[in-house]
Amino acid sequence: MGKISPVSSKYIVHANIEIDGVVDRPDVIGAIFGQTEGLLGADLELRELQRSGRIGRIEVNVDTRGGRTSGKITIPSSLDKAETSIVGAALEIIQRIGPCNAKIRVEDIEDVRVSKRNFVIERAKELLKKMMDKVIPDSQELSDEVAYSVRVMEISDYGKDRLPAGPIIDESDEIIVVEGRADVLNLLKHGIKNVIAMNGTSVPQTVIDLSKKKVITAFVDGDRGGDLIIKELINVADIDYVAKAPSGKEVEEITKKEIHKALRNRIATEQVKLELGKEPEKSPERGPEYRQTPKLQPRYTKKTPLSTEEKETFRGMLEELIGTRGAYILDNKLNILGKVPITELTTTIKSLSSGVYAIVFDGFIDRNLIQTAEKVNVRYLVAMDSKVKQQETKIGIFTIDDL
Numbered sequence: 001m002g003k004i005s006p007v008s009s010k011y012i013v014h015a016n017i018e019i020d021g022v023v024d025r026p027d028v029i030g031a032i033f034g035q036t037e038g039l040l041g042a043d044l045e046l047r048e049l050q051r052s053g054r055i056g057r058i059e060v061n062v063d064t065r066g067g068r069t070s071g072k073i074t075i076p077s078s079l080d081k082a083e084t085s086i087v088g089a090a091l092e093i094i095q096r097i098g099p100c101n102a103k104i105r106v107e108d109i110e111d112v113r114v115s116k117r118n119f120v121i122e123r124a125k126e127l128l129k130k131m132m133d134k135v136i137p138d139s140q141e142l143s144d145e146v147a148y149s150v151r152v153m154e155i156s157d158y159g160k161d162r163l164p165a166g167p168i169i170d171e172s173d174e175i176i177v178v179e180g181r182a183d184v185l186n187l188l189k190h191g192i193k194n195v196i197a198m199n200g201t202s203v204p205q206t207v208i209d210l211s212k213k214k215v216i217t218a219f220v221d222g223d224r225g226g227d228l229i230i231k232e233l234i235n236v237a238d239i240d241y242v243a244k245a246p247s248g249k250e251v252e253e254i255t256k257k258e259i260h261k262a263l264r265n266r267i268a269t270e271q272v273k274l275e276l277g278k279e280p281e282k283s284p285e286r287g288p289e290y291r292q293t294p295k296l297q298p299r300y301t302k303k304t305p306l307s308t309e310e311k312e313t314f315r316g317m318l319e320e321l322i323g324t325r326g327a328y329i330l331d332n333k334l335n336i337l338g339k340v341p342i343t344e345l346t347t348t349i350k351s352l353s354s355g356v357y358a359i360v361f362d363g364f365i366d367r368n369l370i371q372t373a374e375k376v377n378v379r380y381l382v383a384m385d386s387k388v389k390q391q392e393t394k395i396g397i398f399t400i401d402d403l
Helices: 025-036 046-051 081-091 112-134 136-154 181-189 205-211 224-236 256-264 269-275 308-321 342-351 367-375
Strands: 011-019 059-065 068-077 100-111 156-158 163-165 174-178 195-197 215-220 241-244 326-330 336-341 358-361 380-383 396-399
Touching (some): 025 046, 025 081, 081 100, 100 112, 163 181, 181 195, 195 205, 215 224, 215 256, 224 269, 241 269, 308 326, 308 380, 326 342, 336 342, 367 380
Parallel strands (some): 358 380, 380 396
Antiparallel strands (some): 156 163
């Protein structure tokens, strides 16, 4: 009698058998072949299907108790669904086995491929977990090492004091001053490259010199030490803004979200001086010739209102630009005409005689930018902060707090 390997089966017919009497396994198998013979036609003759390997070995397990026999029948099949169902239904026409009444009921036709698929899925889960436990940490360590190496390569020694700094100190109009090298590394990790460290609590001459020609934001730890550094910086350098890490945290350990939030919430030095019980005063390092940009005369006292669409568009663009030091130039339909670094923004505006409706950028609005933008009739300037009051210009000024 031919056999079919269960491995090559597509379906397995599961049936229960109940017999009013005592019979043996060969009696049941004989009844199955004998009573279905000629019933289904030549194509579905069980003996021929076994010889051709399309029906596997019919397994019968019976148990006799109290003069009654019960058991299970399993038939593996590589036929299609319909043919397998016909074979299963044919079993149920058997009503006698030997001299005894019998009842066969097909309980289920199992799709072996589903079982195999479930096995594959479960085994794949086990293998994946094993791989993650052993392989991923190694890969992560390698990735972290490479990322750390890249950040270290971006650090340069700036100025005569050889201070740890990002790669764009000279090109940037704004500089972020932090306490130590680890702070610089953390900011570089999150894409902020205009950063320089004091390398201690005393203020180096390099930072003092930078403060005379750059807009300086002091970014300090959220503890008592950070307050002391702020006092020292304000006393000897021309600091424009102060930003602090969350209370109890250090700049070197905070996340990208916390960094951006702290920088967005920076406050003017004049306010810090008032909070420290000092009246705002000019730094002794400054002379009257410093930043001789003529002061704009008051013109307007009310902002040009934004439509809902403009407000949502400007807010979304400004959030995209955080940390990029970039600027979007828009037309009156709020289409982006181009994106430029803020170091090239003034030059770009000067090259455009008209058609600029709004400028959204990751920086602050100063008087030089206002004067240039007014010449080409820019309607709105949207930035992180502004050093110009609304009444000093006809251009609508909006900061992230306004949006």
